[in-house]
Amino acid sequence: MEWFTGSGYWLSRLVLQRALAVIYLVGFLSAALQFRALIGERGMLPVPRFTAYVPARRAPSLFQLRYSDRFFALCAWGGALLSAAVVAGAADQVPLGAAMAMWAVLWGLYLSIVNVGQTWYAFGWESLLLEAGFLAVFLGNARTGPPVLVLWLMRWLLFRVEFGAGLIKIRGDRCWRDLTCLYYHHETQPMPGPLSWFFHRLPRPLHRVETAANHFAQLVVPFALFAPQPAASVAAGLIVLTQLWLVASGNFSWLNWLAIVLALAAVDDTAWAGLLGLPRHHPLPGPPVWYQVLVLAATVLVVVLSWWPVRNMVSAQQRMNMSFNPFHLVNTYGAFGSVNRERYEVVIEGTDDERLTEQTQWREYEFHGKPGDPRRLPRQFAPYHLRLDWLMWFAAISPGYARDWFGPLIERLLTGDRDTLRLLRHNPFPGAPPTHVRARLYHYRFTTWRELRTTGAWWHRTLHREFLPPAALRR
Known part of the structure; x- marks a missing residue:
């Protein structure tokens, strides 16, 4: 044999x-x-x-x-x-x-x-x-x-x-x-x-x-x-x-x-x-x-x-990561056919103020894996797969990637859904859910050696634009 x-x-x-x-x-x-x-x-x-x-x-x-x-x-x-x-x-x-x-x-x-x-x-x-x-x-x-x-x-x-x-x-x-x-x-x-x-x-x-x-x-x-x-x-x-x-x-x-x-x-x-x-x-x-x-x-x-x-x-029109049958047998693979030149991150914030003013204090939700706090060193999670963190990266590339799930995510943050909060590293509202939640898009870049020594921050970020205006539950 x-x-x-x-x-x-x-x-x-x-x-x-x-x-x-x-x-x-x-x-x-x-x-x-x-x-x-x-x-x-x-x-x-x-x-x-x-x-x-x-x-x-x-x-x-x-x-x-x-x-x-x-x-x-x-x-x-x-x-x-x-x-x-x-x-x-x-x-x-x-x-x-x-x-x-x-x-x-x-x-x-x-x-x-x-x-x-x-x-x-x-x-x-x-x-x-x-x-x-x-x-x-x-x-x-x-x-x-x-x-x-x-x-x-x-x-x-x-x-x-x-x-x-x-x-x-x-x-x-x-x-x-x-x-x-x-x-x-x-x-x-x-x-x-x-x-x-x-x-x-x-x-x-x-x-x-x-x-x-x-x-x-x-x-x-x-x-x-x-x-x-x-x-x-x-x-x-x-x-x-x-x-x-x-x-x-x-x-x-x-x-x-x-x-x-x-x-x-x-x-x-x-x-x-x-x-x-x-x-x-x-x-x-x-x-x-x-x-x-x-x-x-x-x-x-x-x-x-x-x-x-x-x-x-x-084929000249090669597709990557595609299954040709519903049993996922004998697939085609590939990754990073294109590379982003700049990094953007969606940062989600909430407040417990009933009325929004210029003095409103917004507090940030932290994720386990995706960049958030500039002073936090990225962690190693692989081979474990943080699915929400990965989809947040796609959302920052284009809102179209988040069309089906981002609204439900915000709604669950506004209701303080425990299962959703378990996916996060830090919930800034442990006592009661926020009255309003918003999302903003930031430009992130790694700091230089000098910036790291001076500030202790691994990232430098600047506000790019609003991603989602303040949202609240209907009363």
Whole structure:
């Protein structure tokens, strides 16, 4: 069965599966802790309203059958518990069929959440997790050798992630071609991390080297994933290094971590032995026929569905982060085809004054991840996904991105909705909700070294314009 199983990838499969289960765990926790305010029965974009006009064939989900906040919480927390069990090795302690069922349940539960998540879940890494999770169903467990075909499908997935991102950059913003995009990106990215200020302040020649290295990592290195060993392991190592660089420089949910996990599919046990001094694993028994049939069927499915992302990649009108079917299988990926030159932030404020005057004191709401207080160093949250914070970045780019949910957000602040306030870092009205809430658009930039030493502020901000005039509840 050498053509079917790769005995030299035993450790890579073990680490890959456990790490993928960790990402599933983070995804389910993110859903469980944030859903009530975002898509719950009383949320900003309620699931029941969505399923009333979107049929199950377009968005297959358990919640098309019935929805309640209690049922959603049961699915999200159940997915988290099952993910934790897989991390602990439960899938390796049961028969092969049961292990596949565990992975299939994780995929089905998360698909059900994503397909009713609406704009809060419209991110490429949601589809990436679902596609990787689908392939993981067929990776087997400790009772059989790693299937070579599935390992190659995972390399093909990583290739599309990397090469698609590289193409969208070269075809997109001119600054990627003249190597200047990183003059701006670290400052204007959706959610900077604690080291982003320092990355932004690197010398500009080094930024150009960063950009050129990114092109090499995304447009050249991915082809080596399909080369014989040790070239494939070296390519995977280079991809891991570039992804860790991105982890250090910003907050991109689990996108970078999932790319690192997928790279393990190209690392054989010889590479692990060289790095960690581990012995090769003994051969495993041959896989049952029914399992081989399922793996072959999944491979044929992926090959057939690959027509659409391949056509998209070679198209001059390449689209990024797009699913071609409601099951999020074999998608197209890409990020930052264009880079903002300036950063704007929507700052939400409230007051408890009954009548507004020039002397009215406005107090600011603080978010966990998005920039607010100029003196607050950005925090590291990835791989956890702060969905409201991310959408606030889009709102600052254009009010059109916030058309459906920003009004409901303001209304919930005016009523002091507890679920919504839990999404925030600081509520300036702990006793009673404000009488009025407004939003203003500020221009943000990182301070210079001198400004940081003088003021202790990481950001400098200036008022740009009004985003939302003072709003109050109707009496």
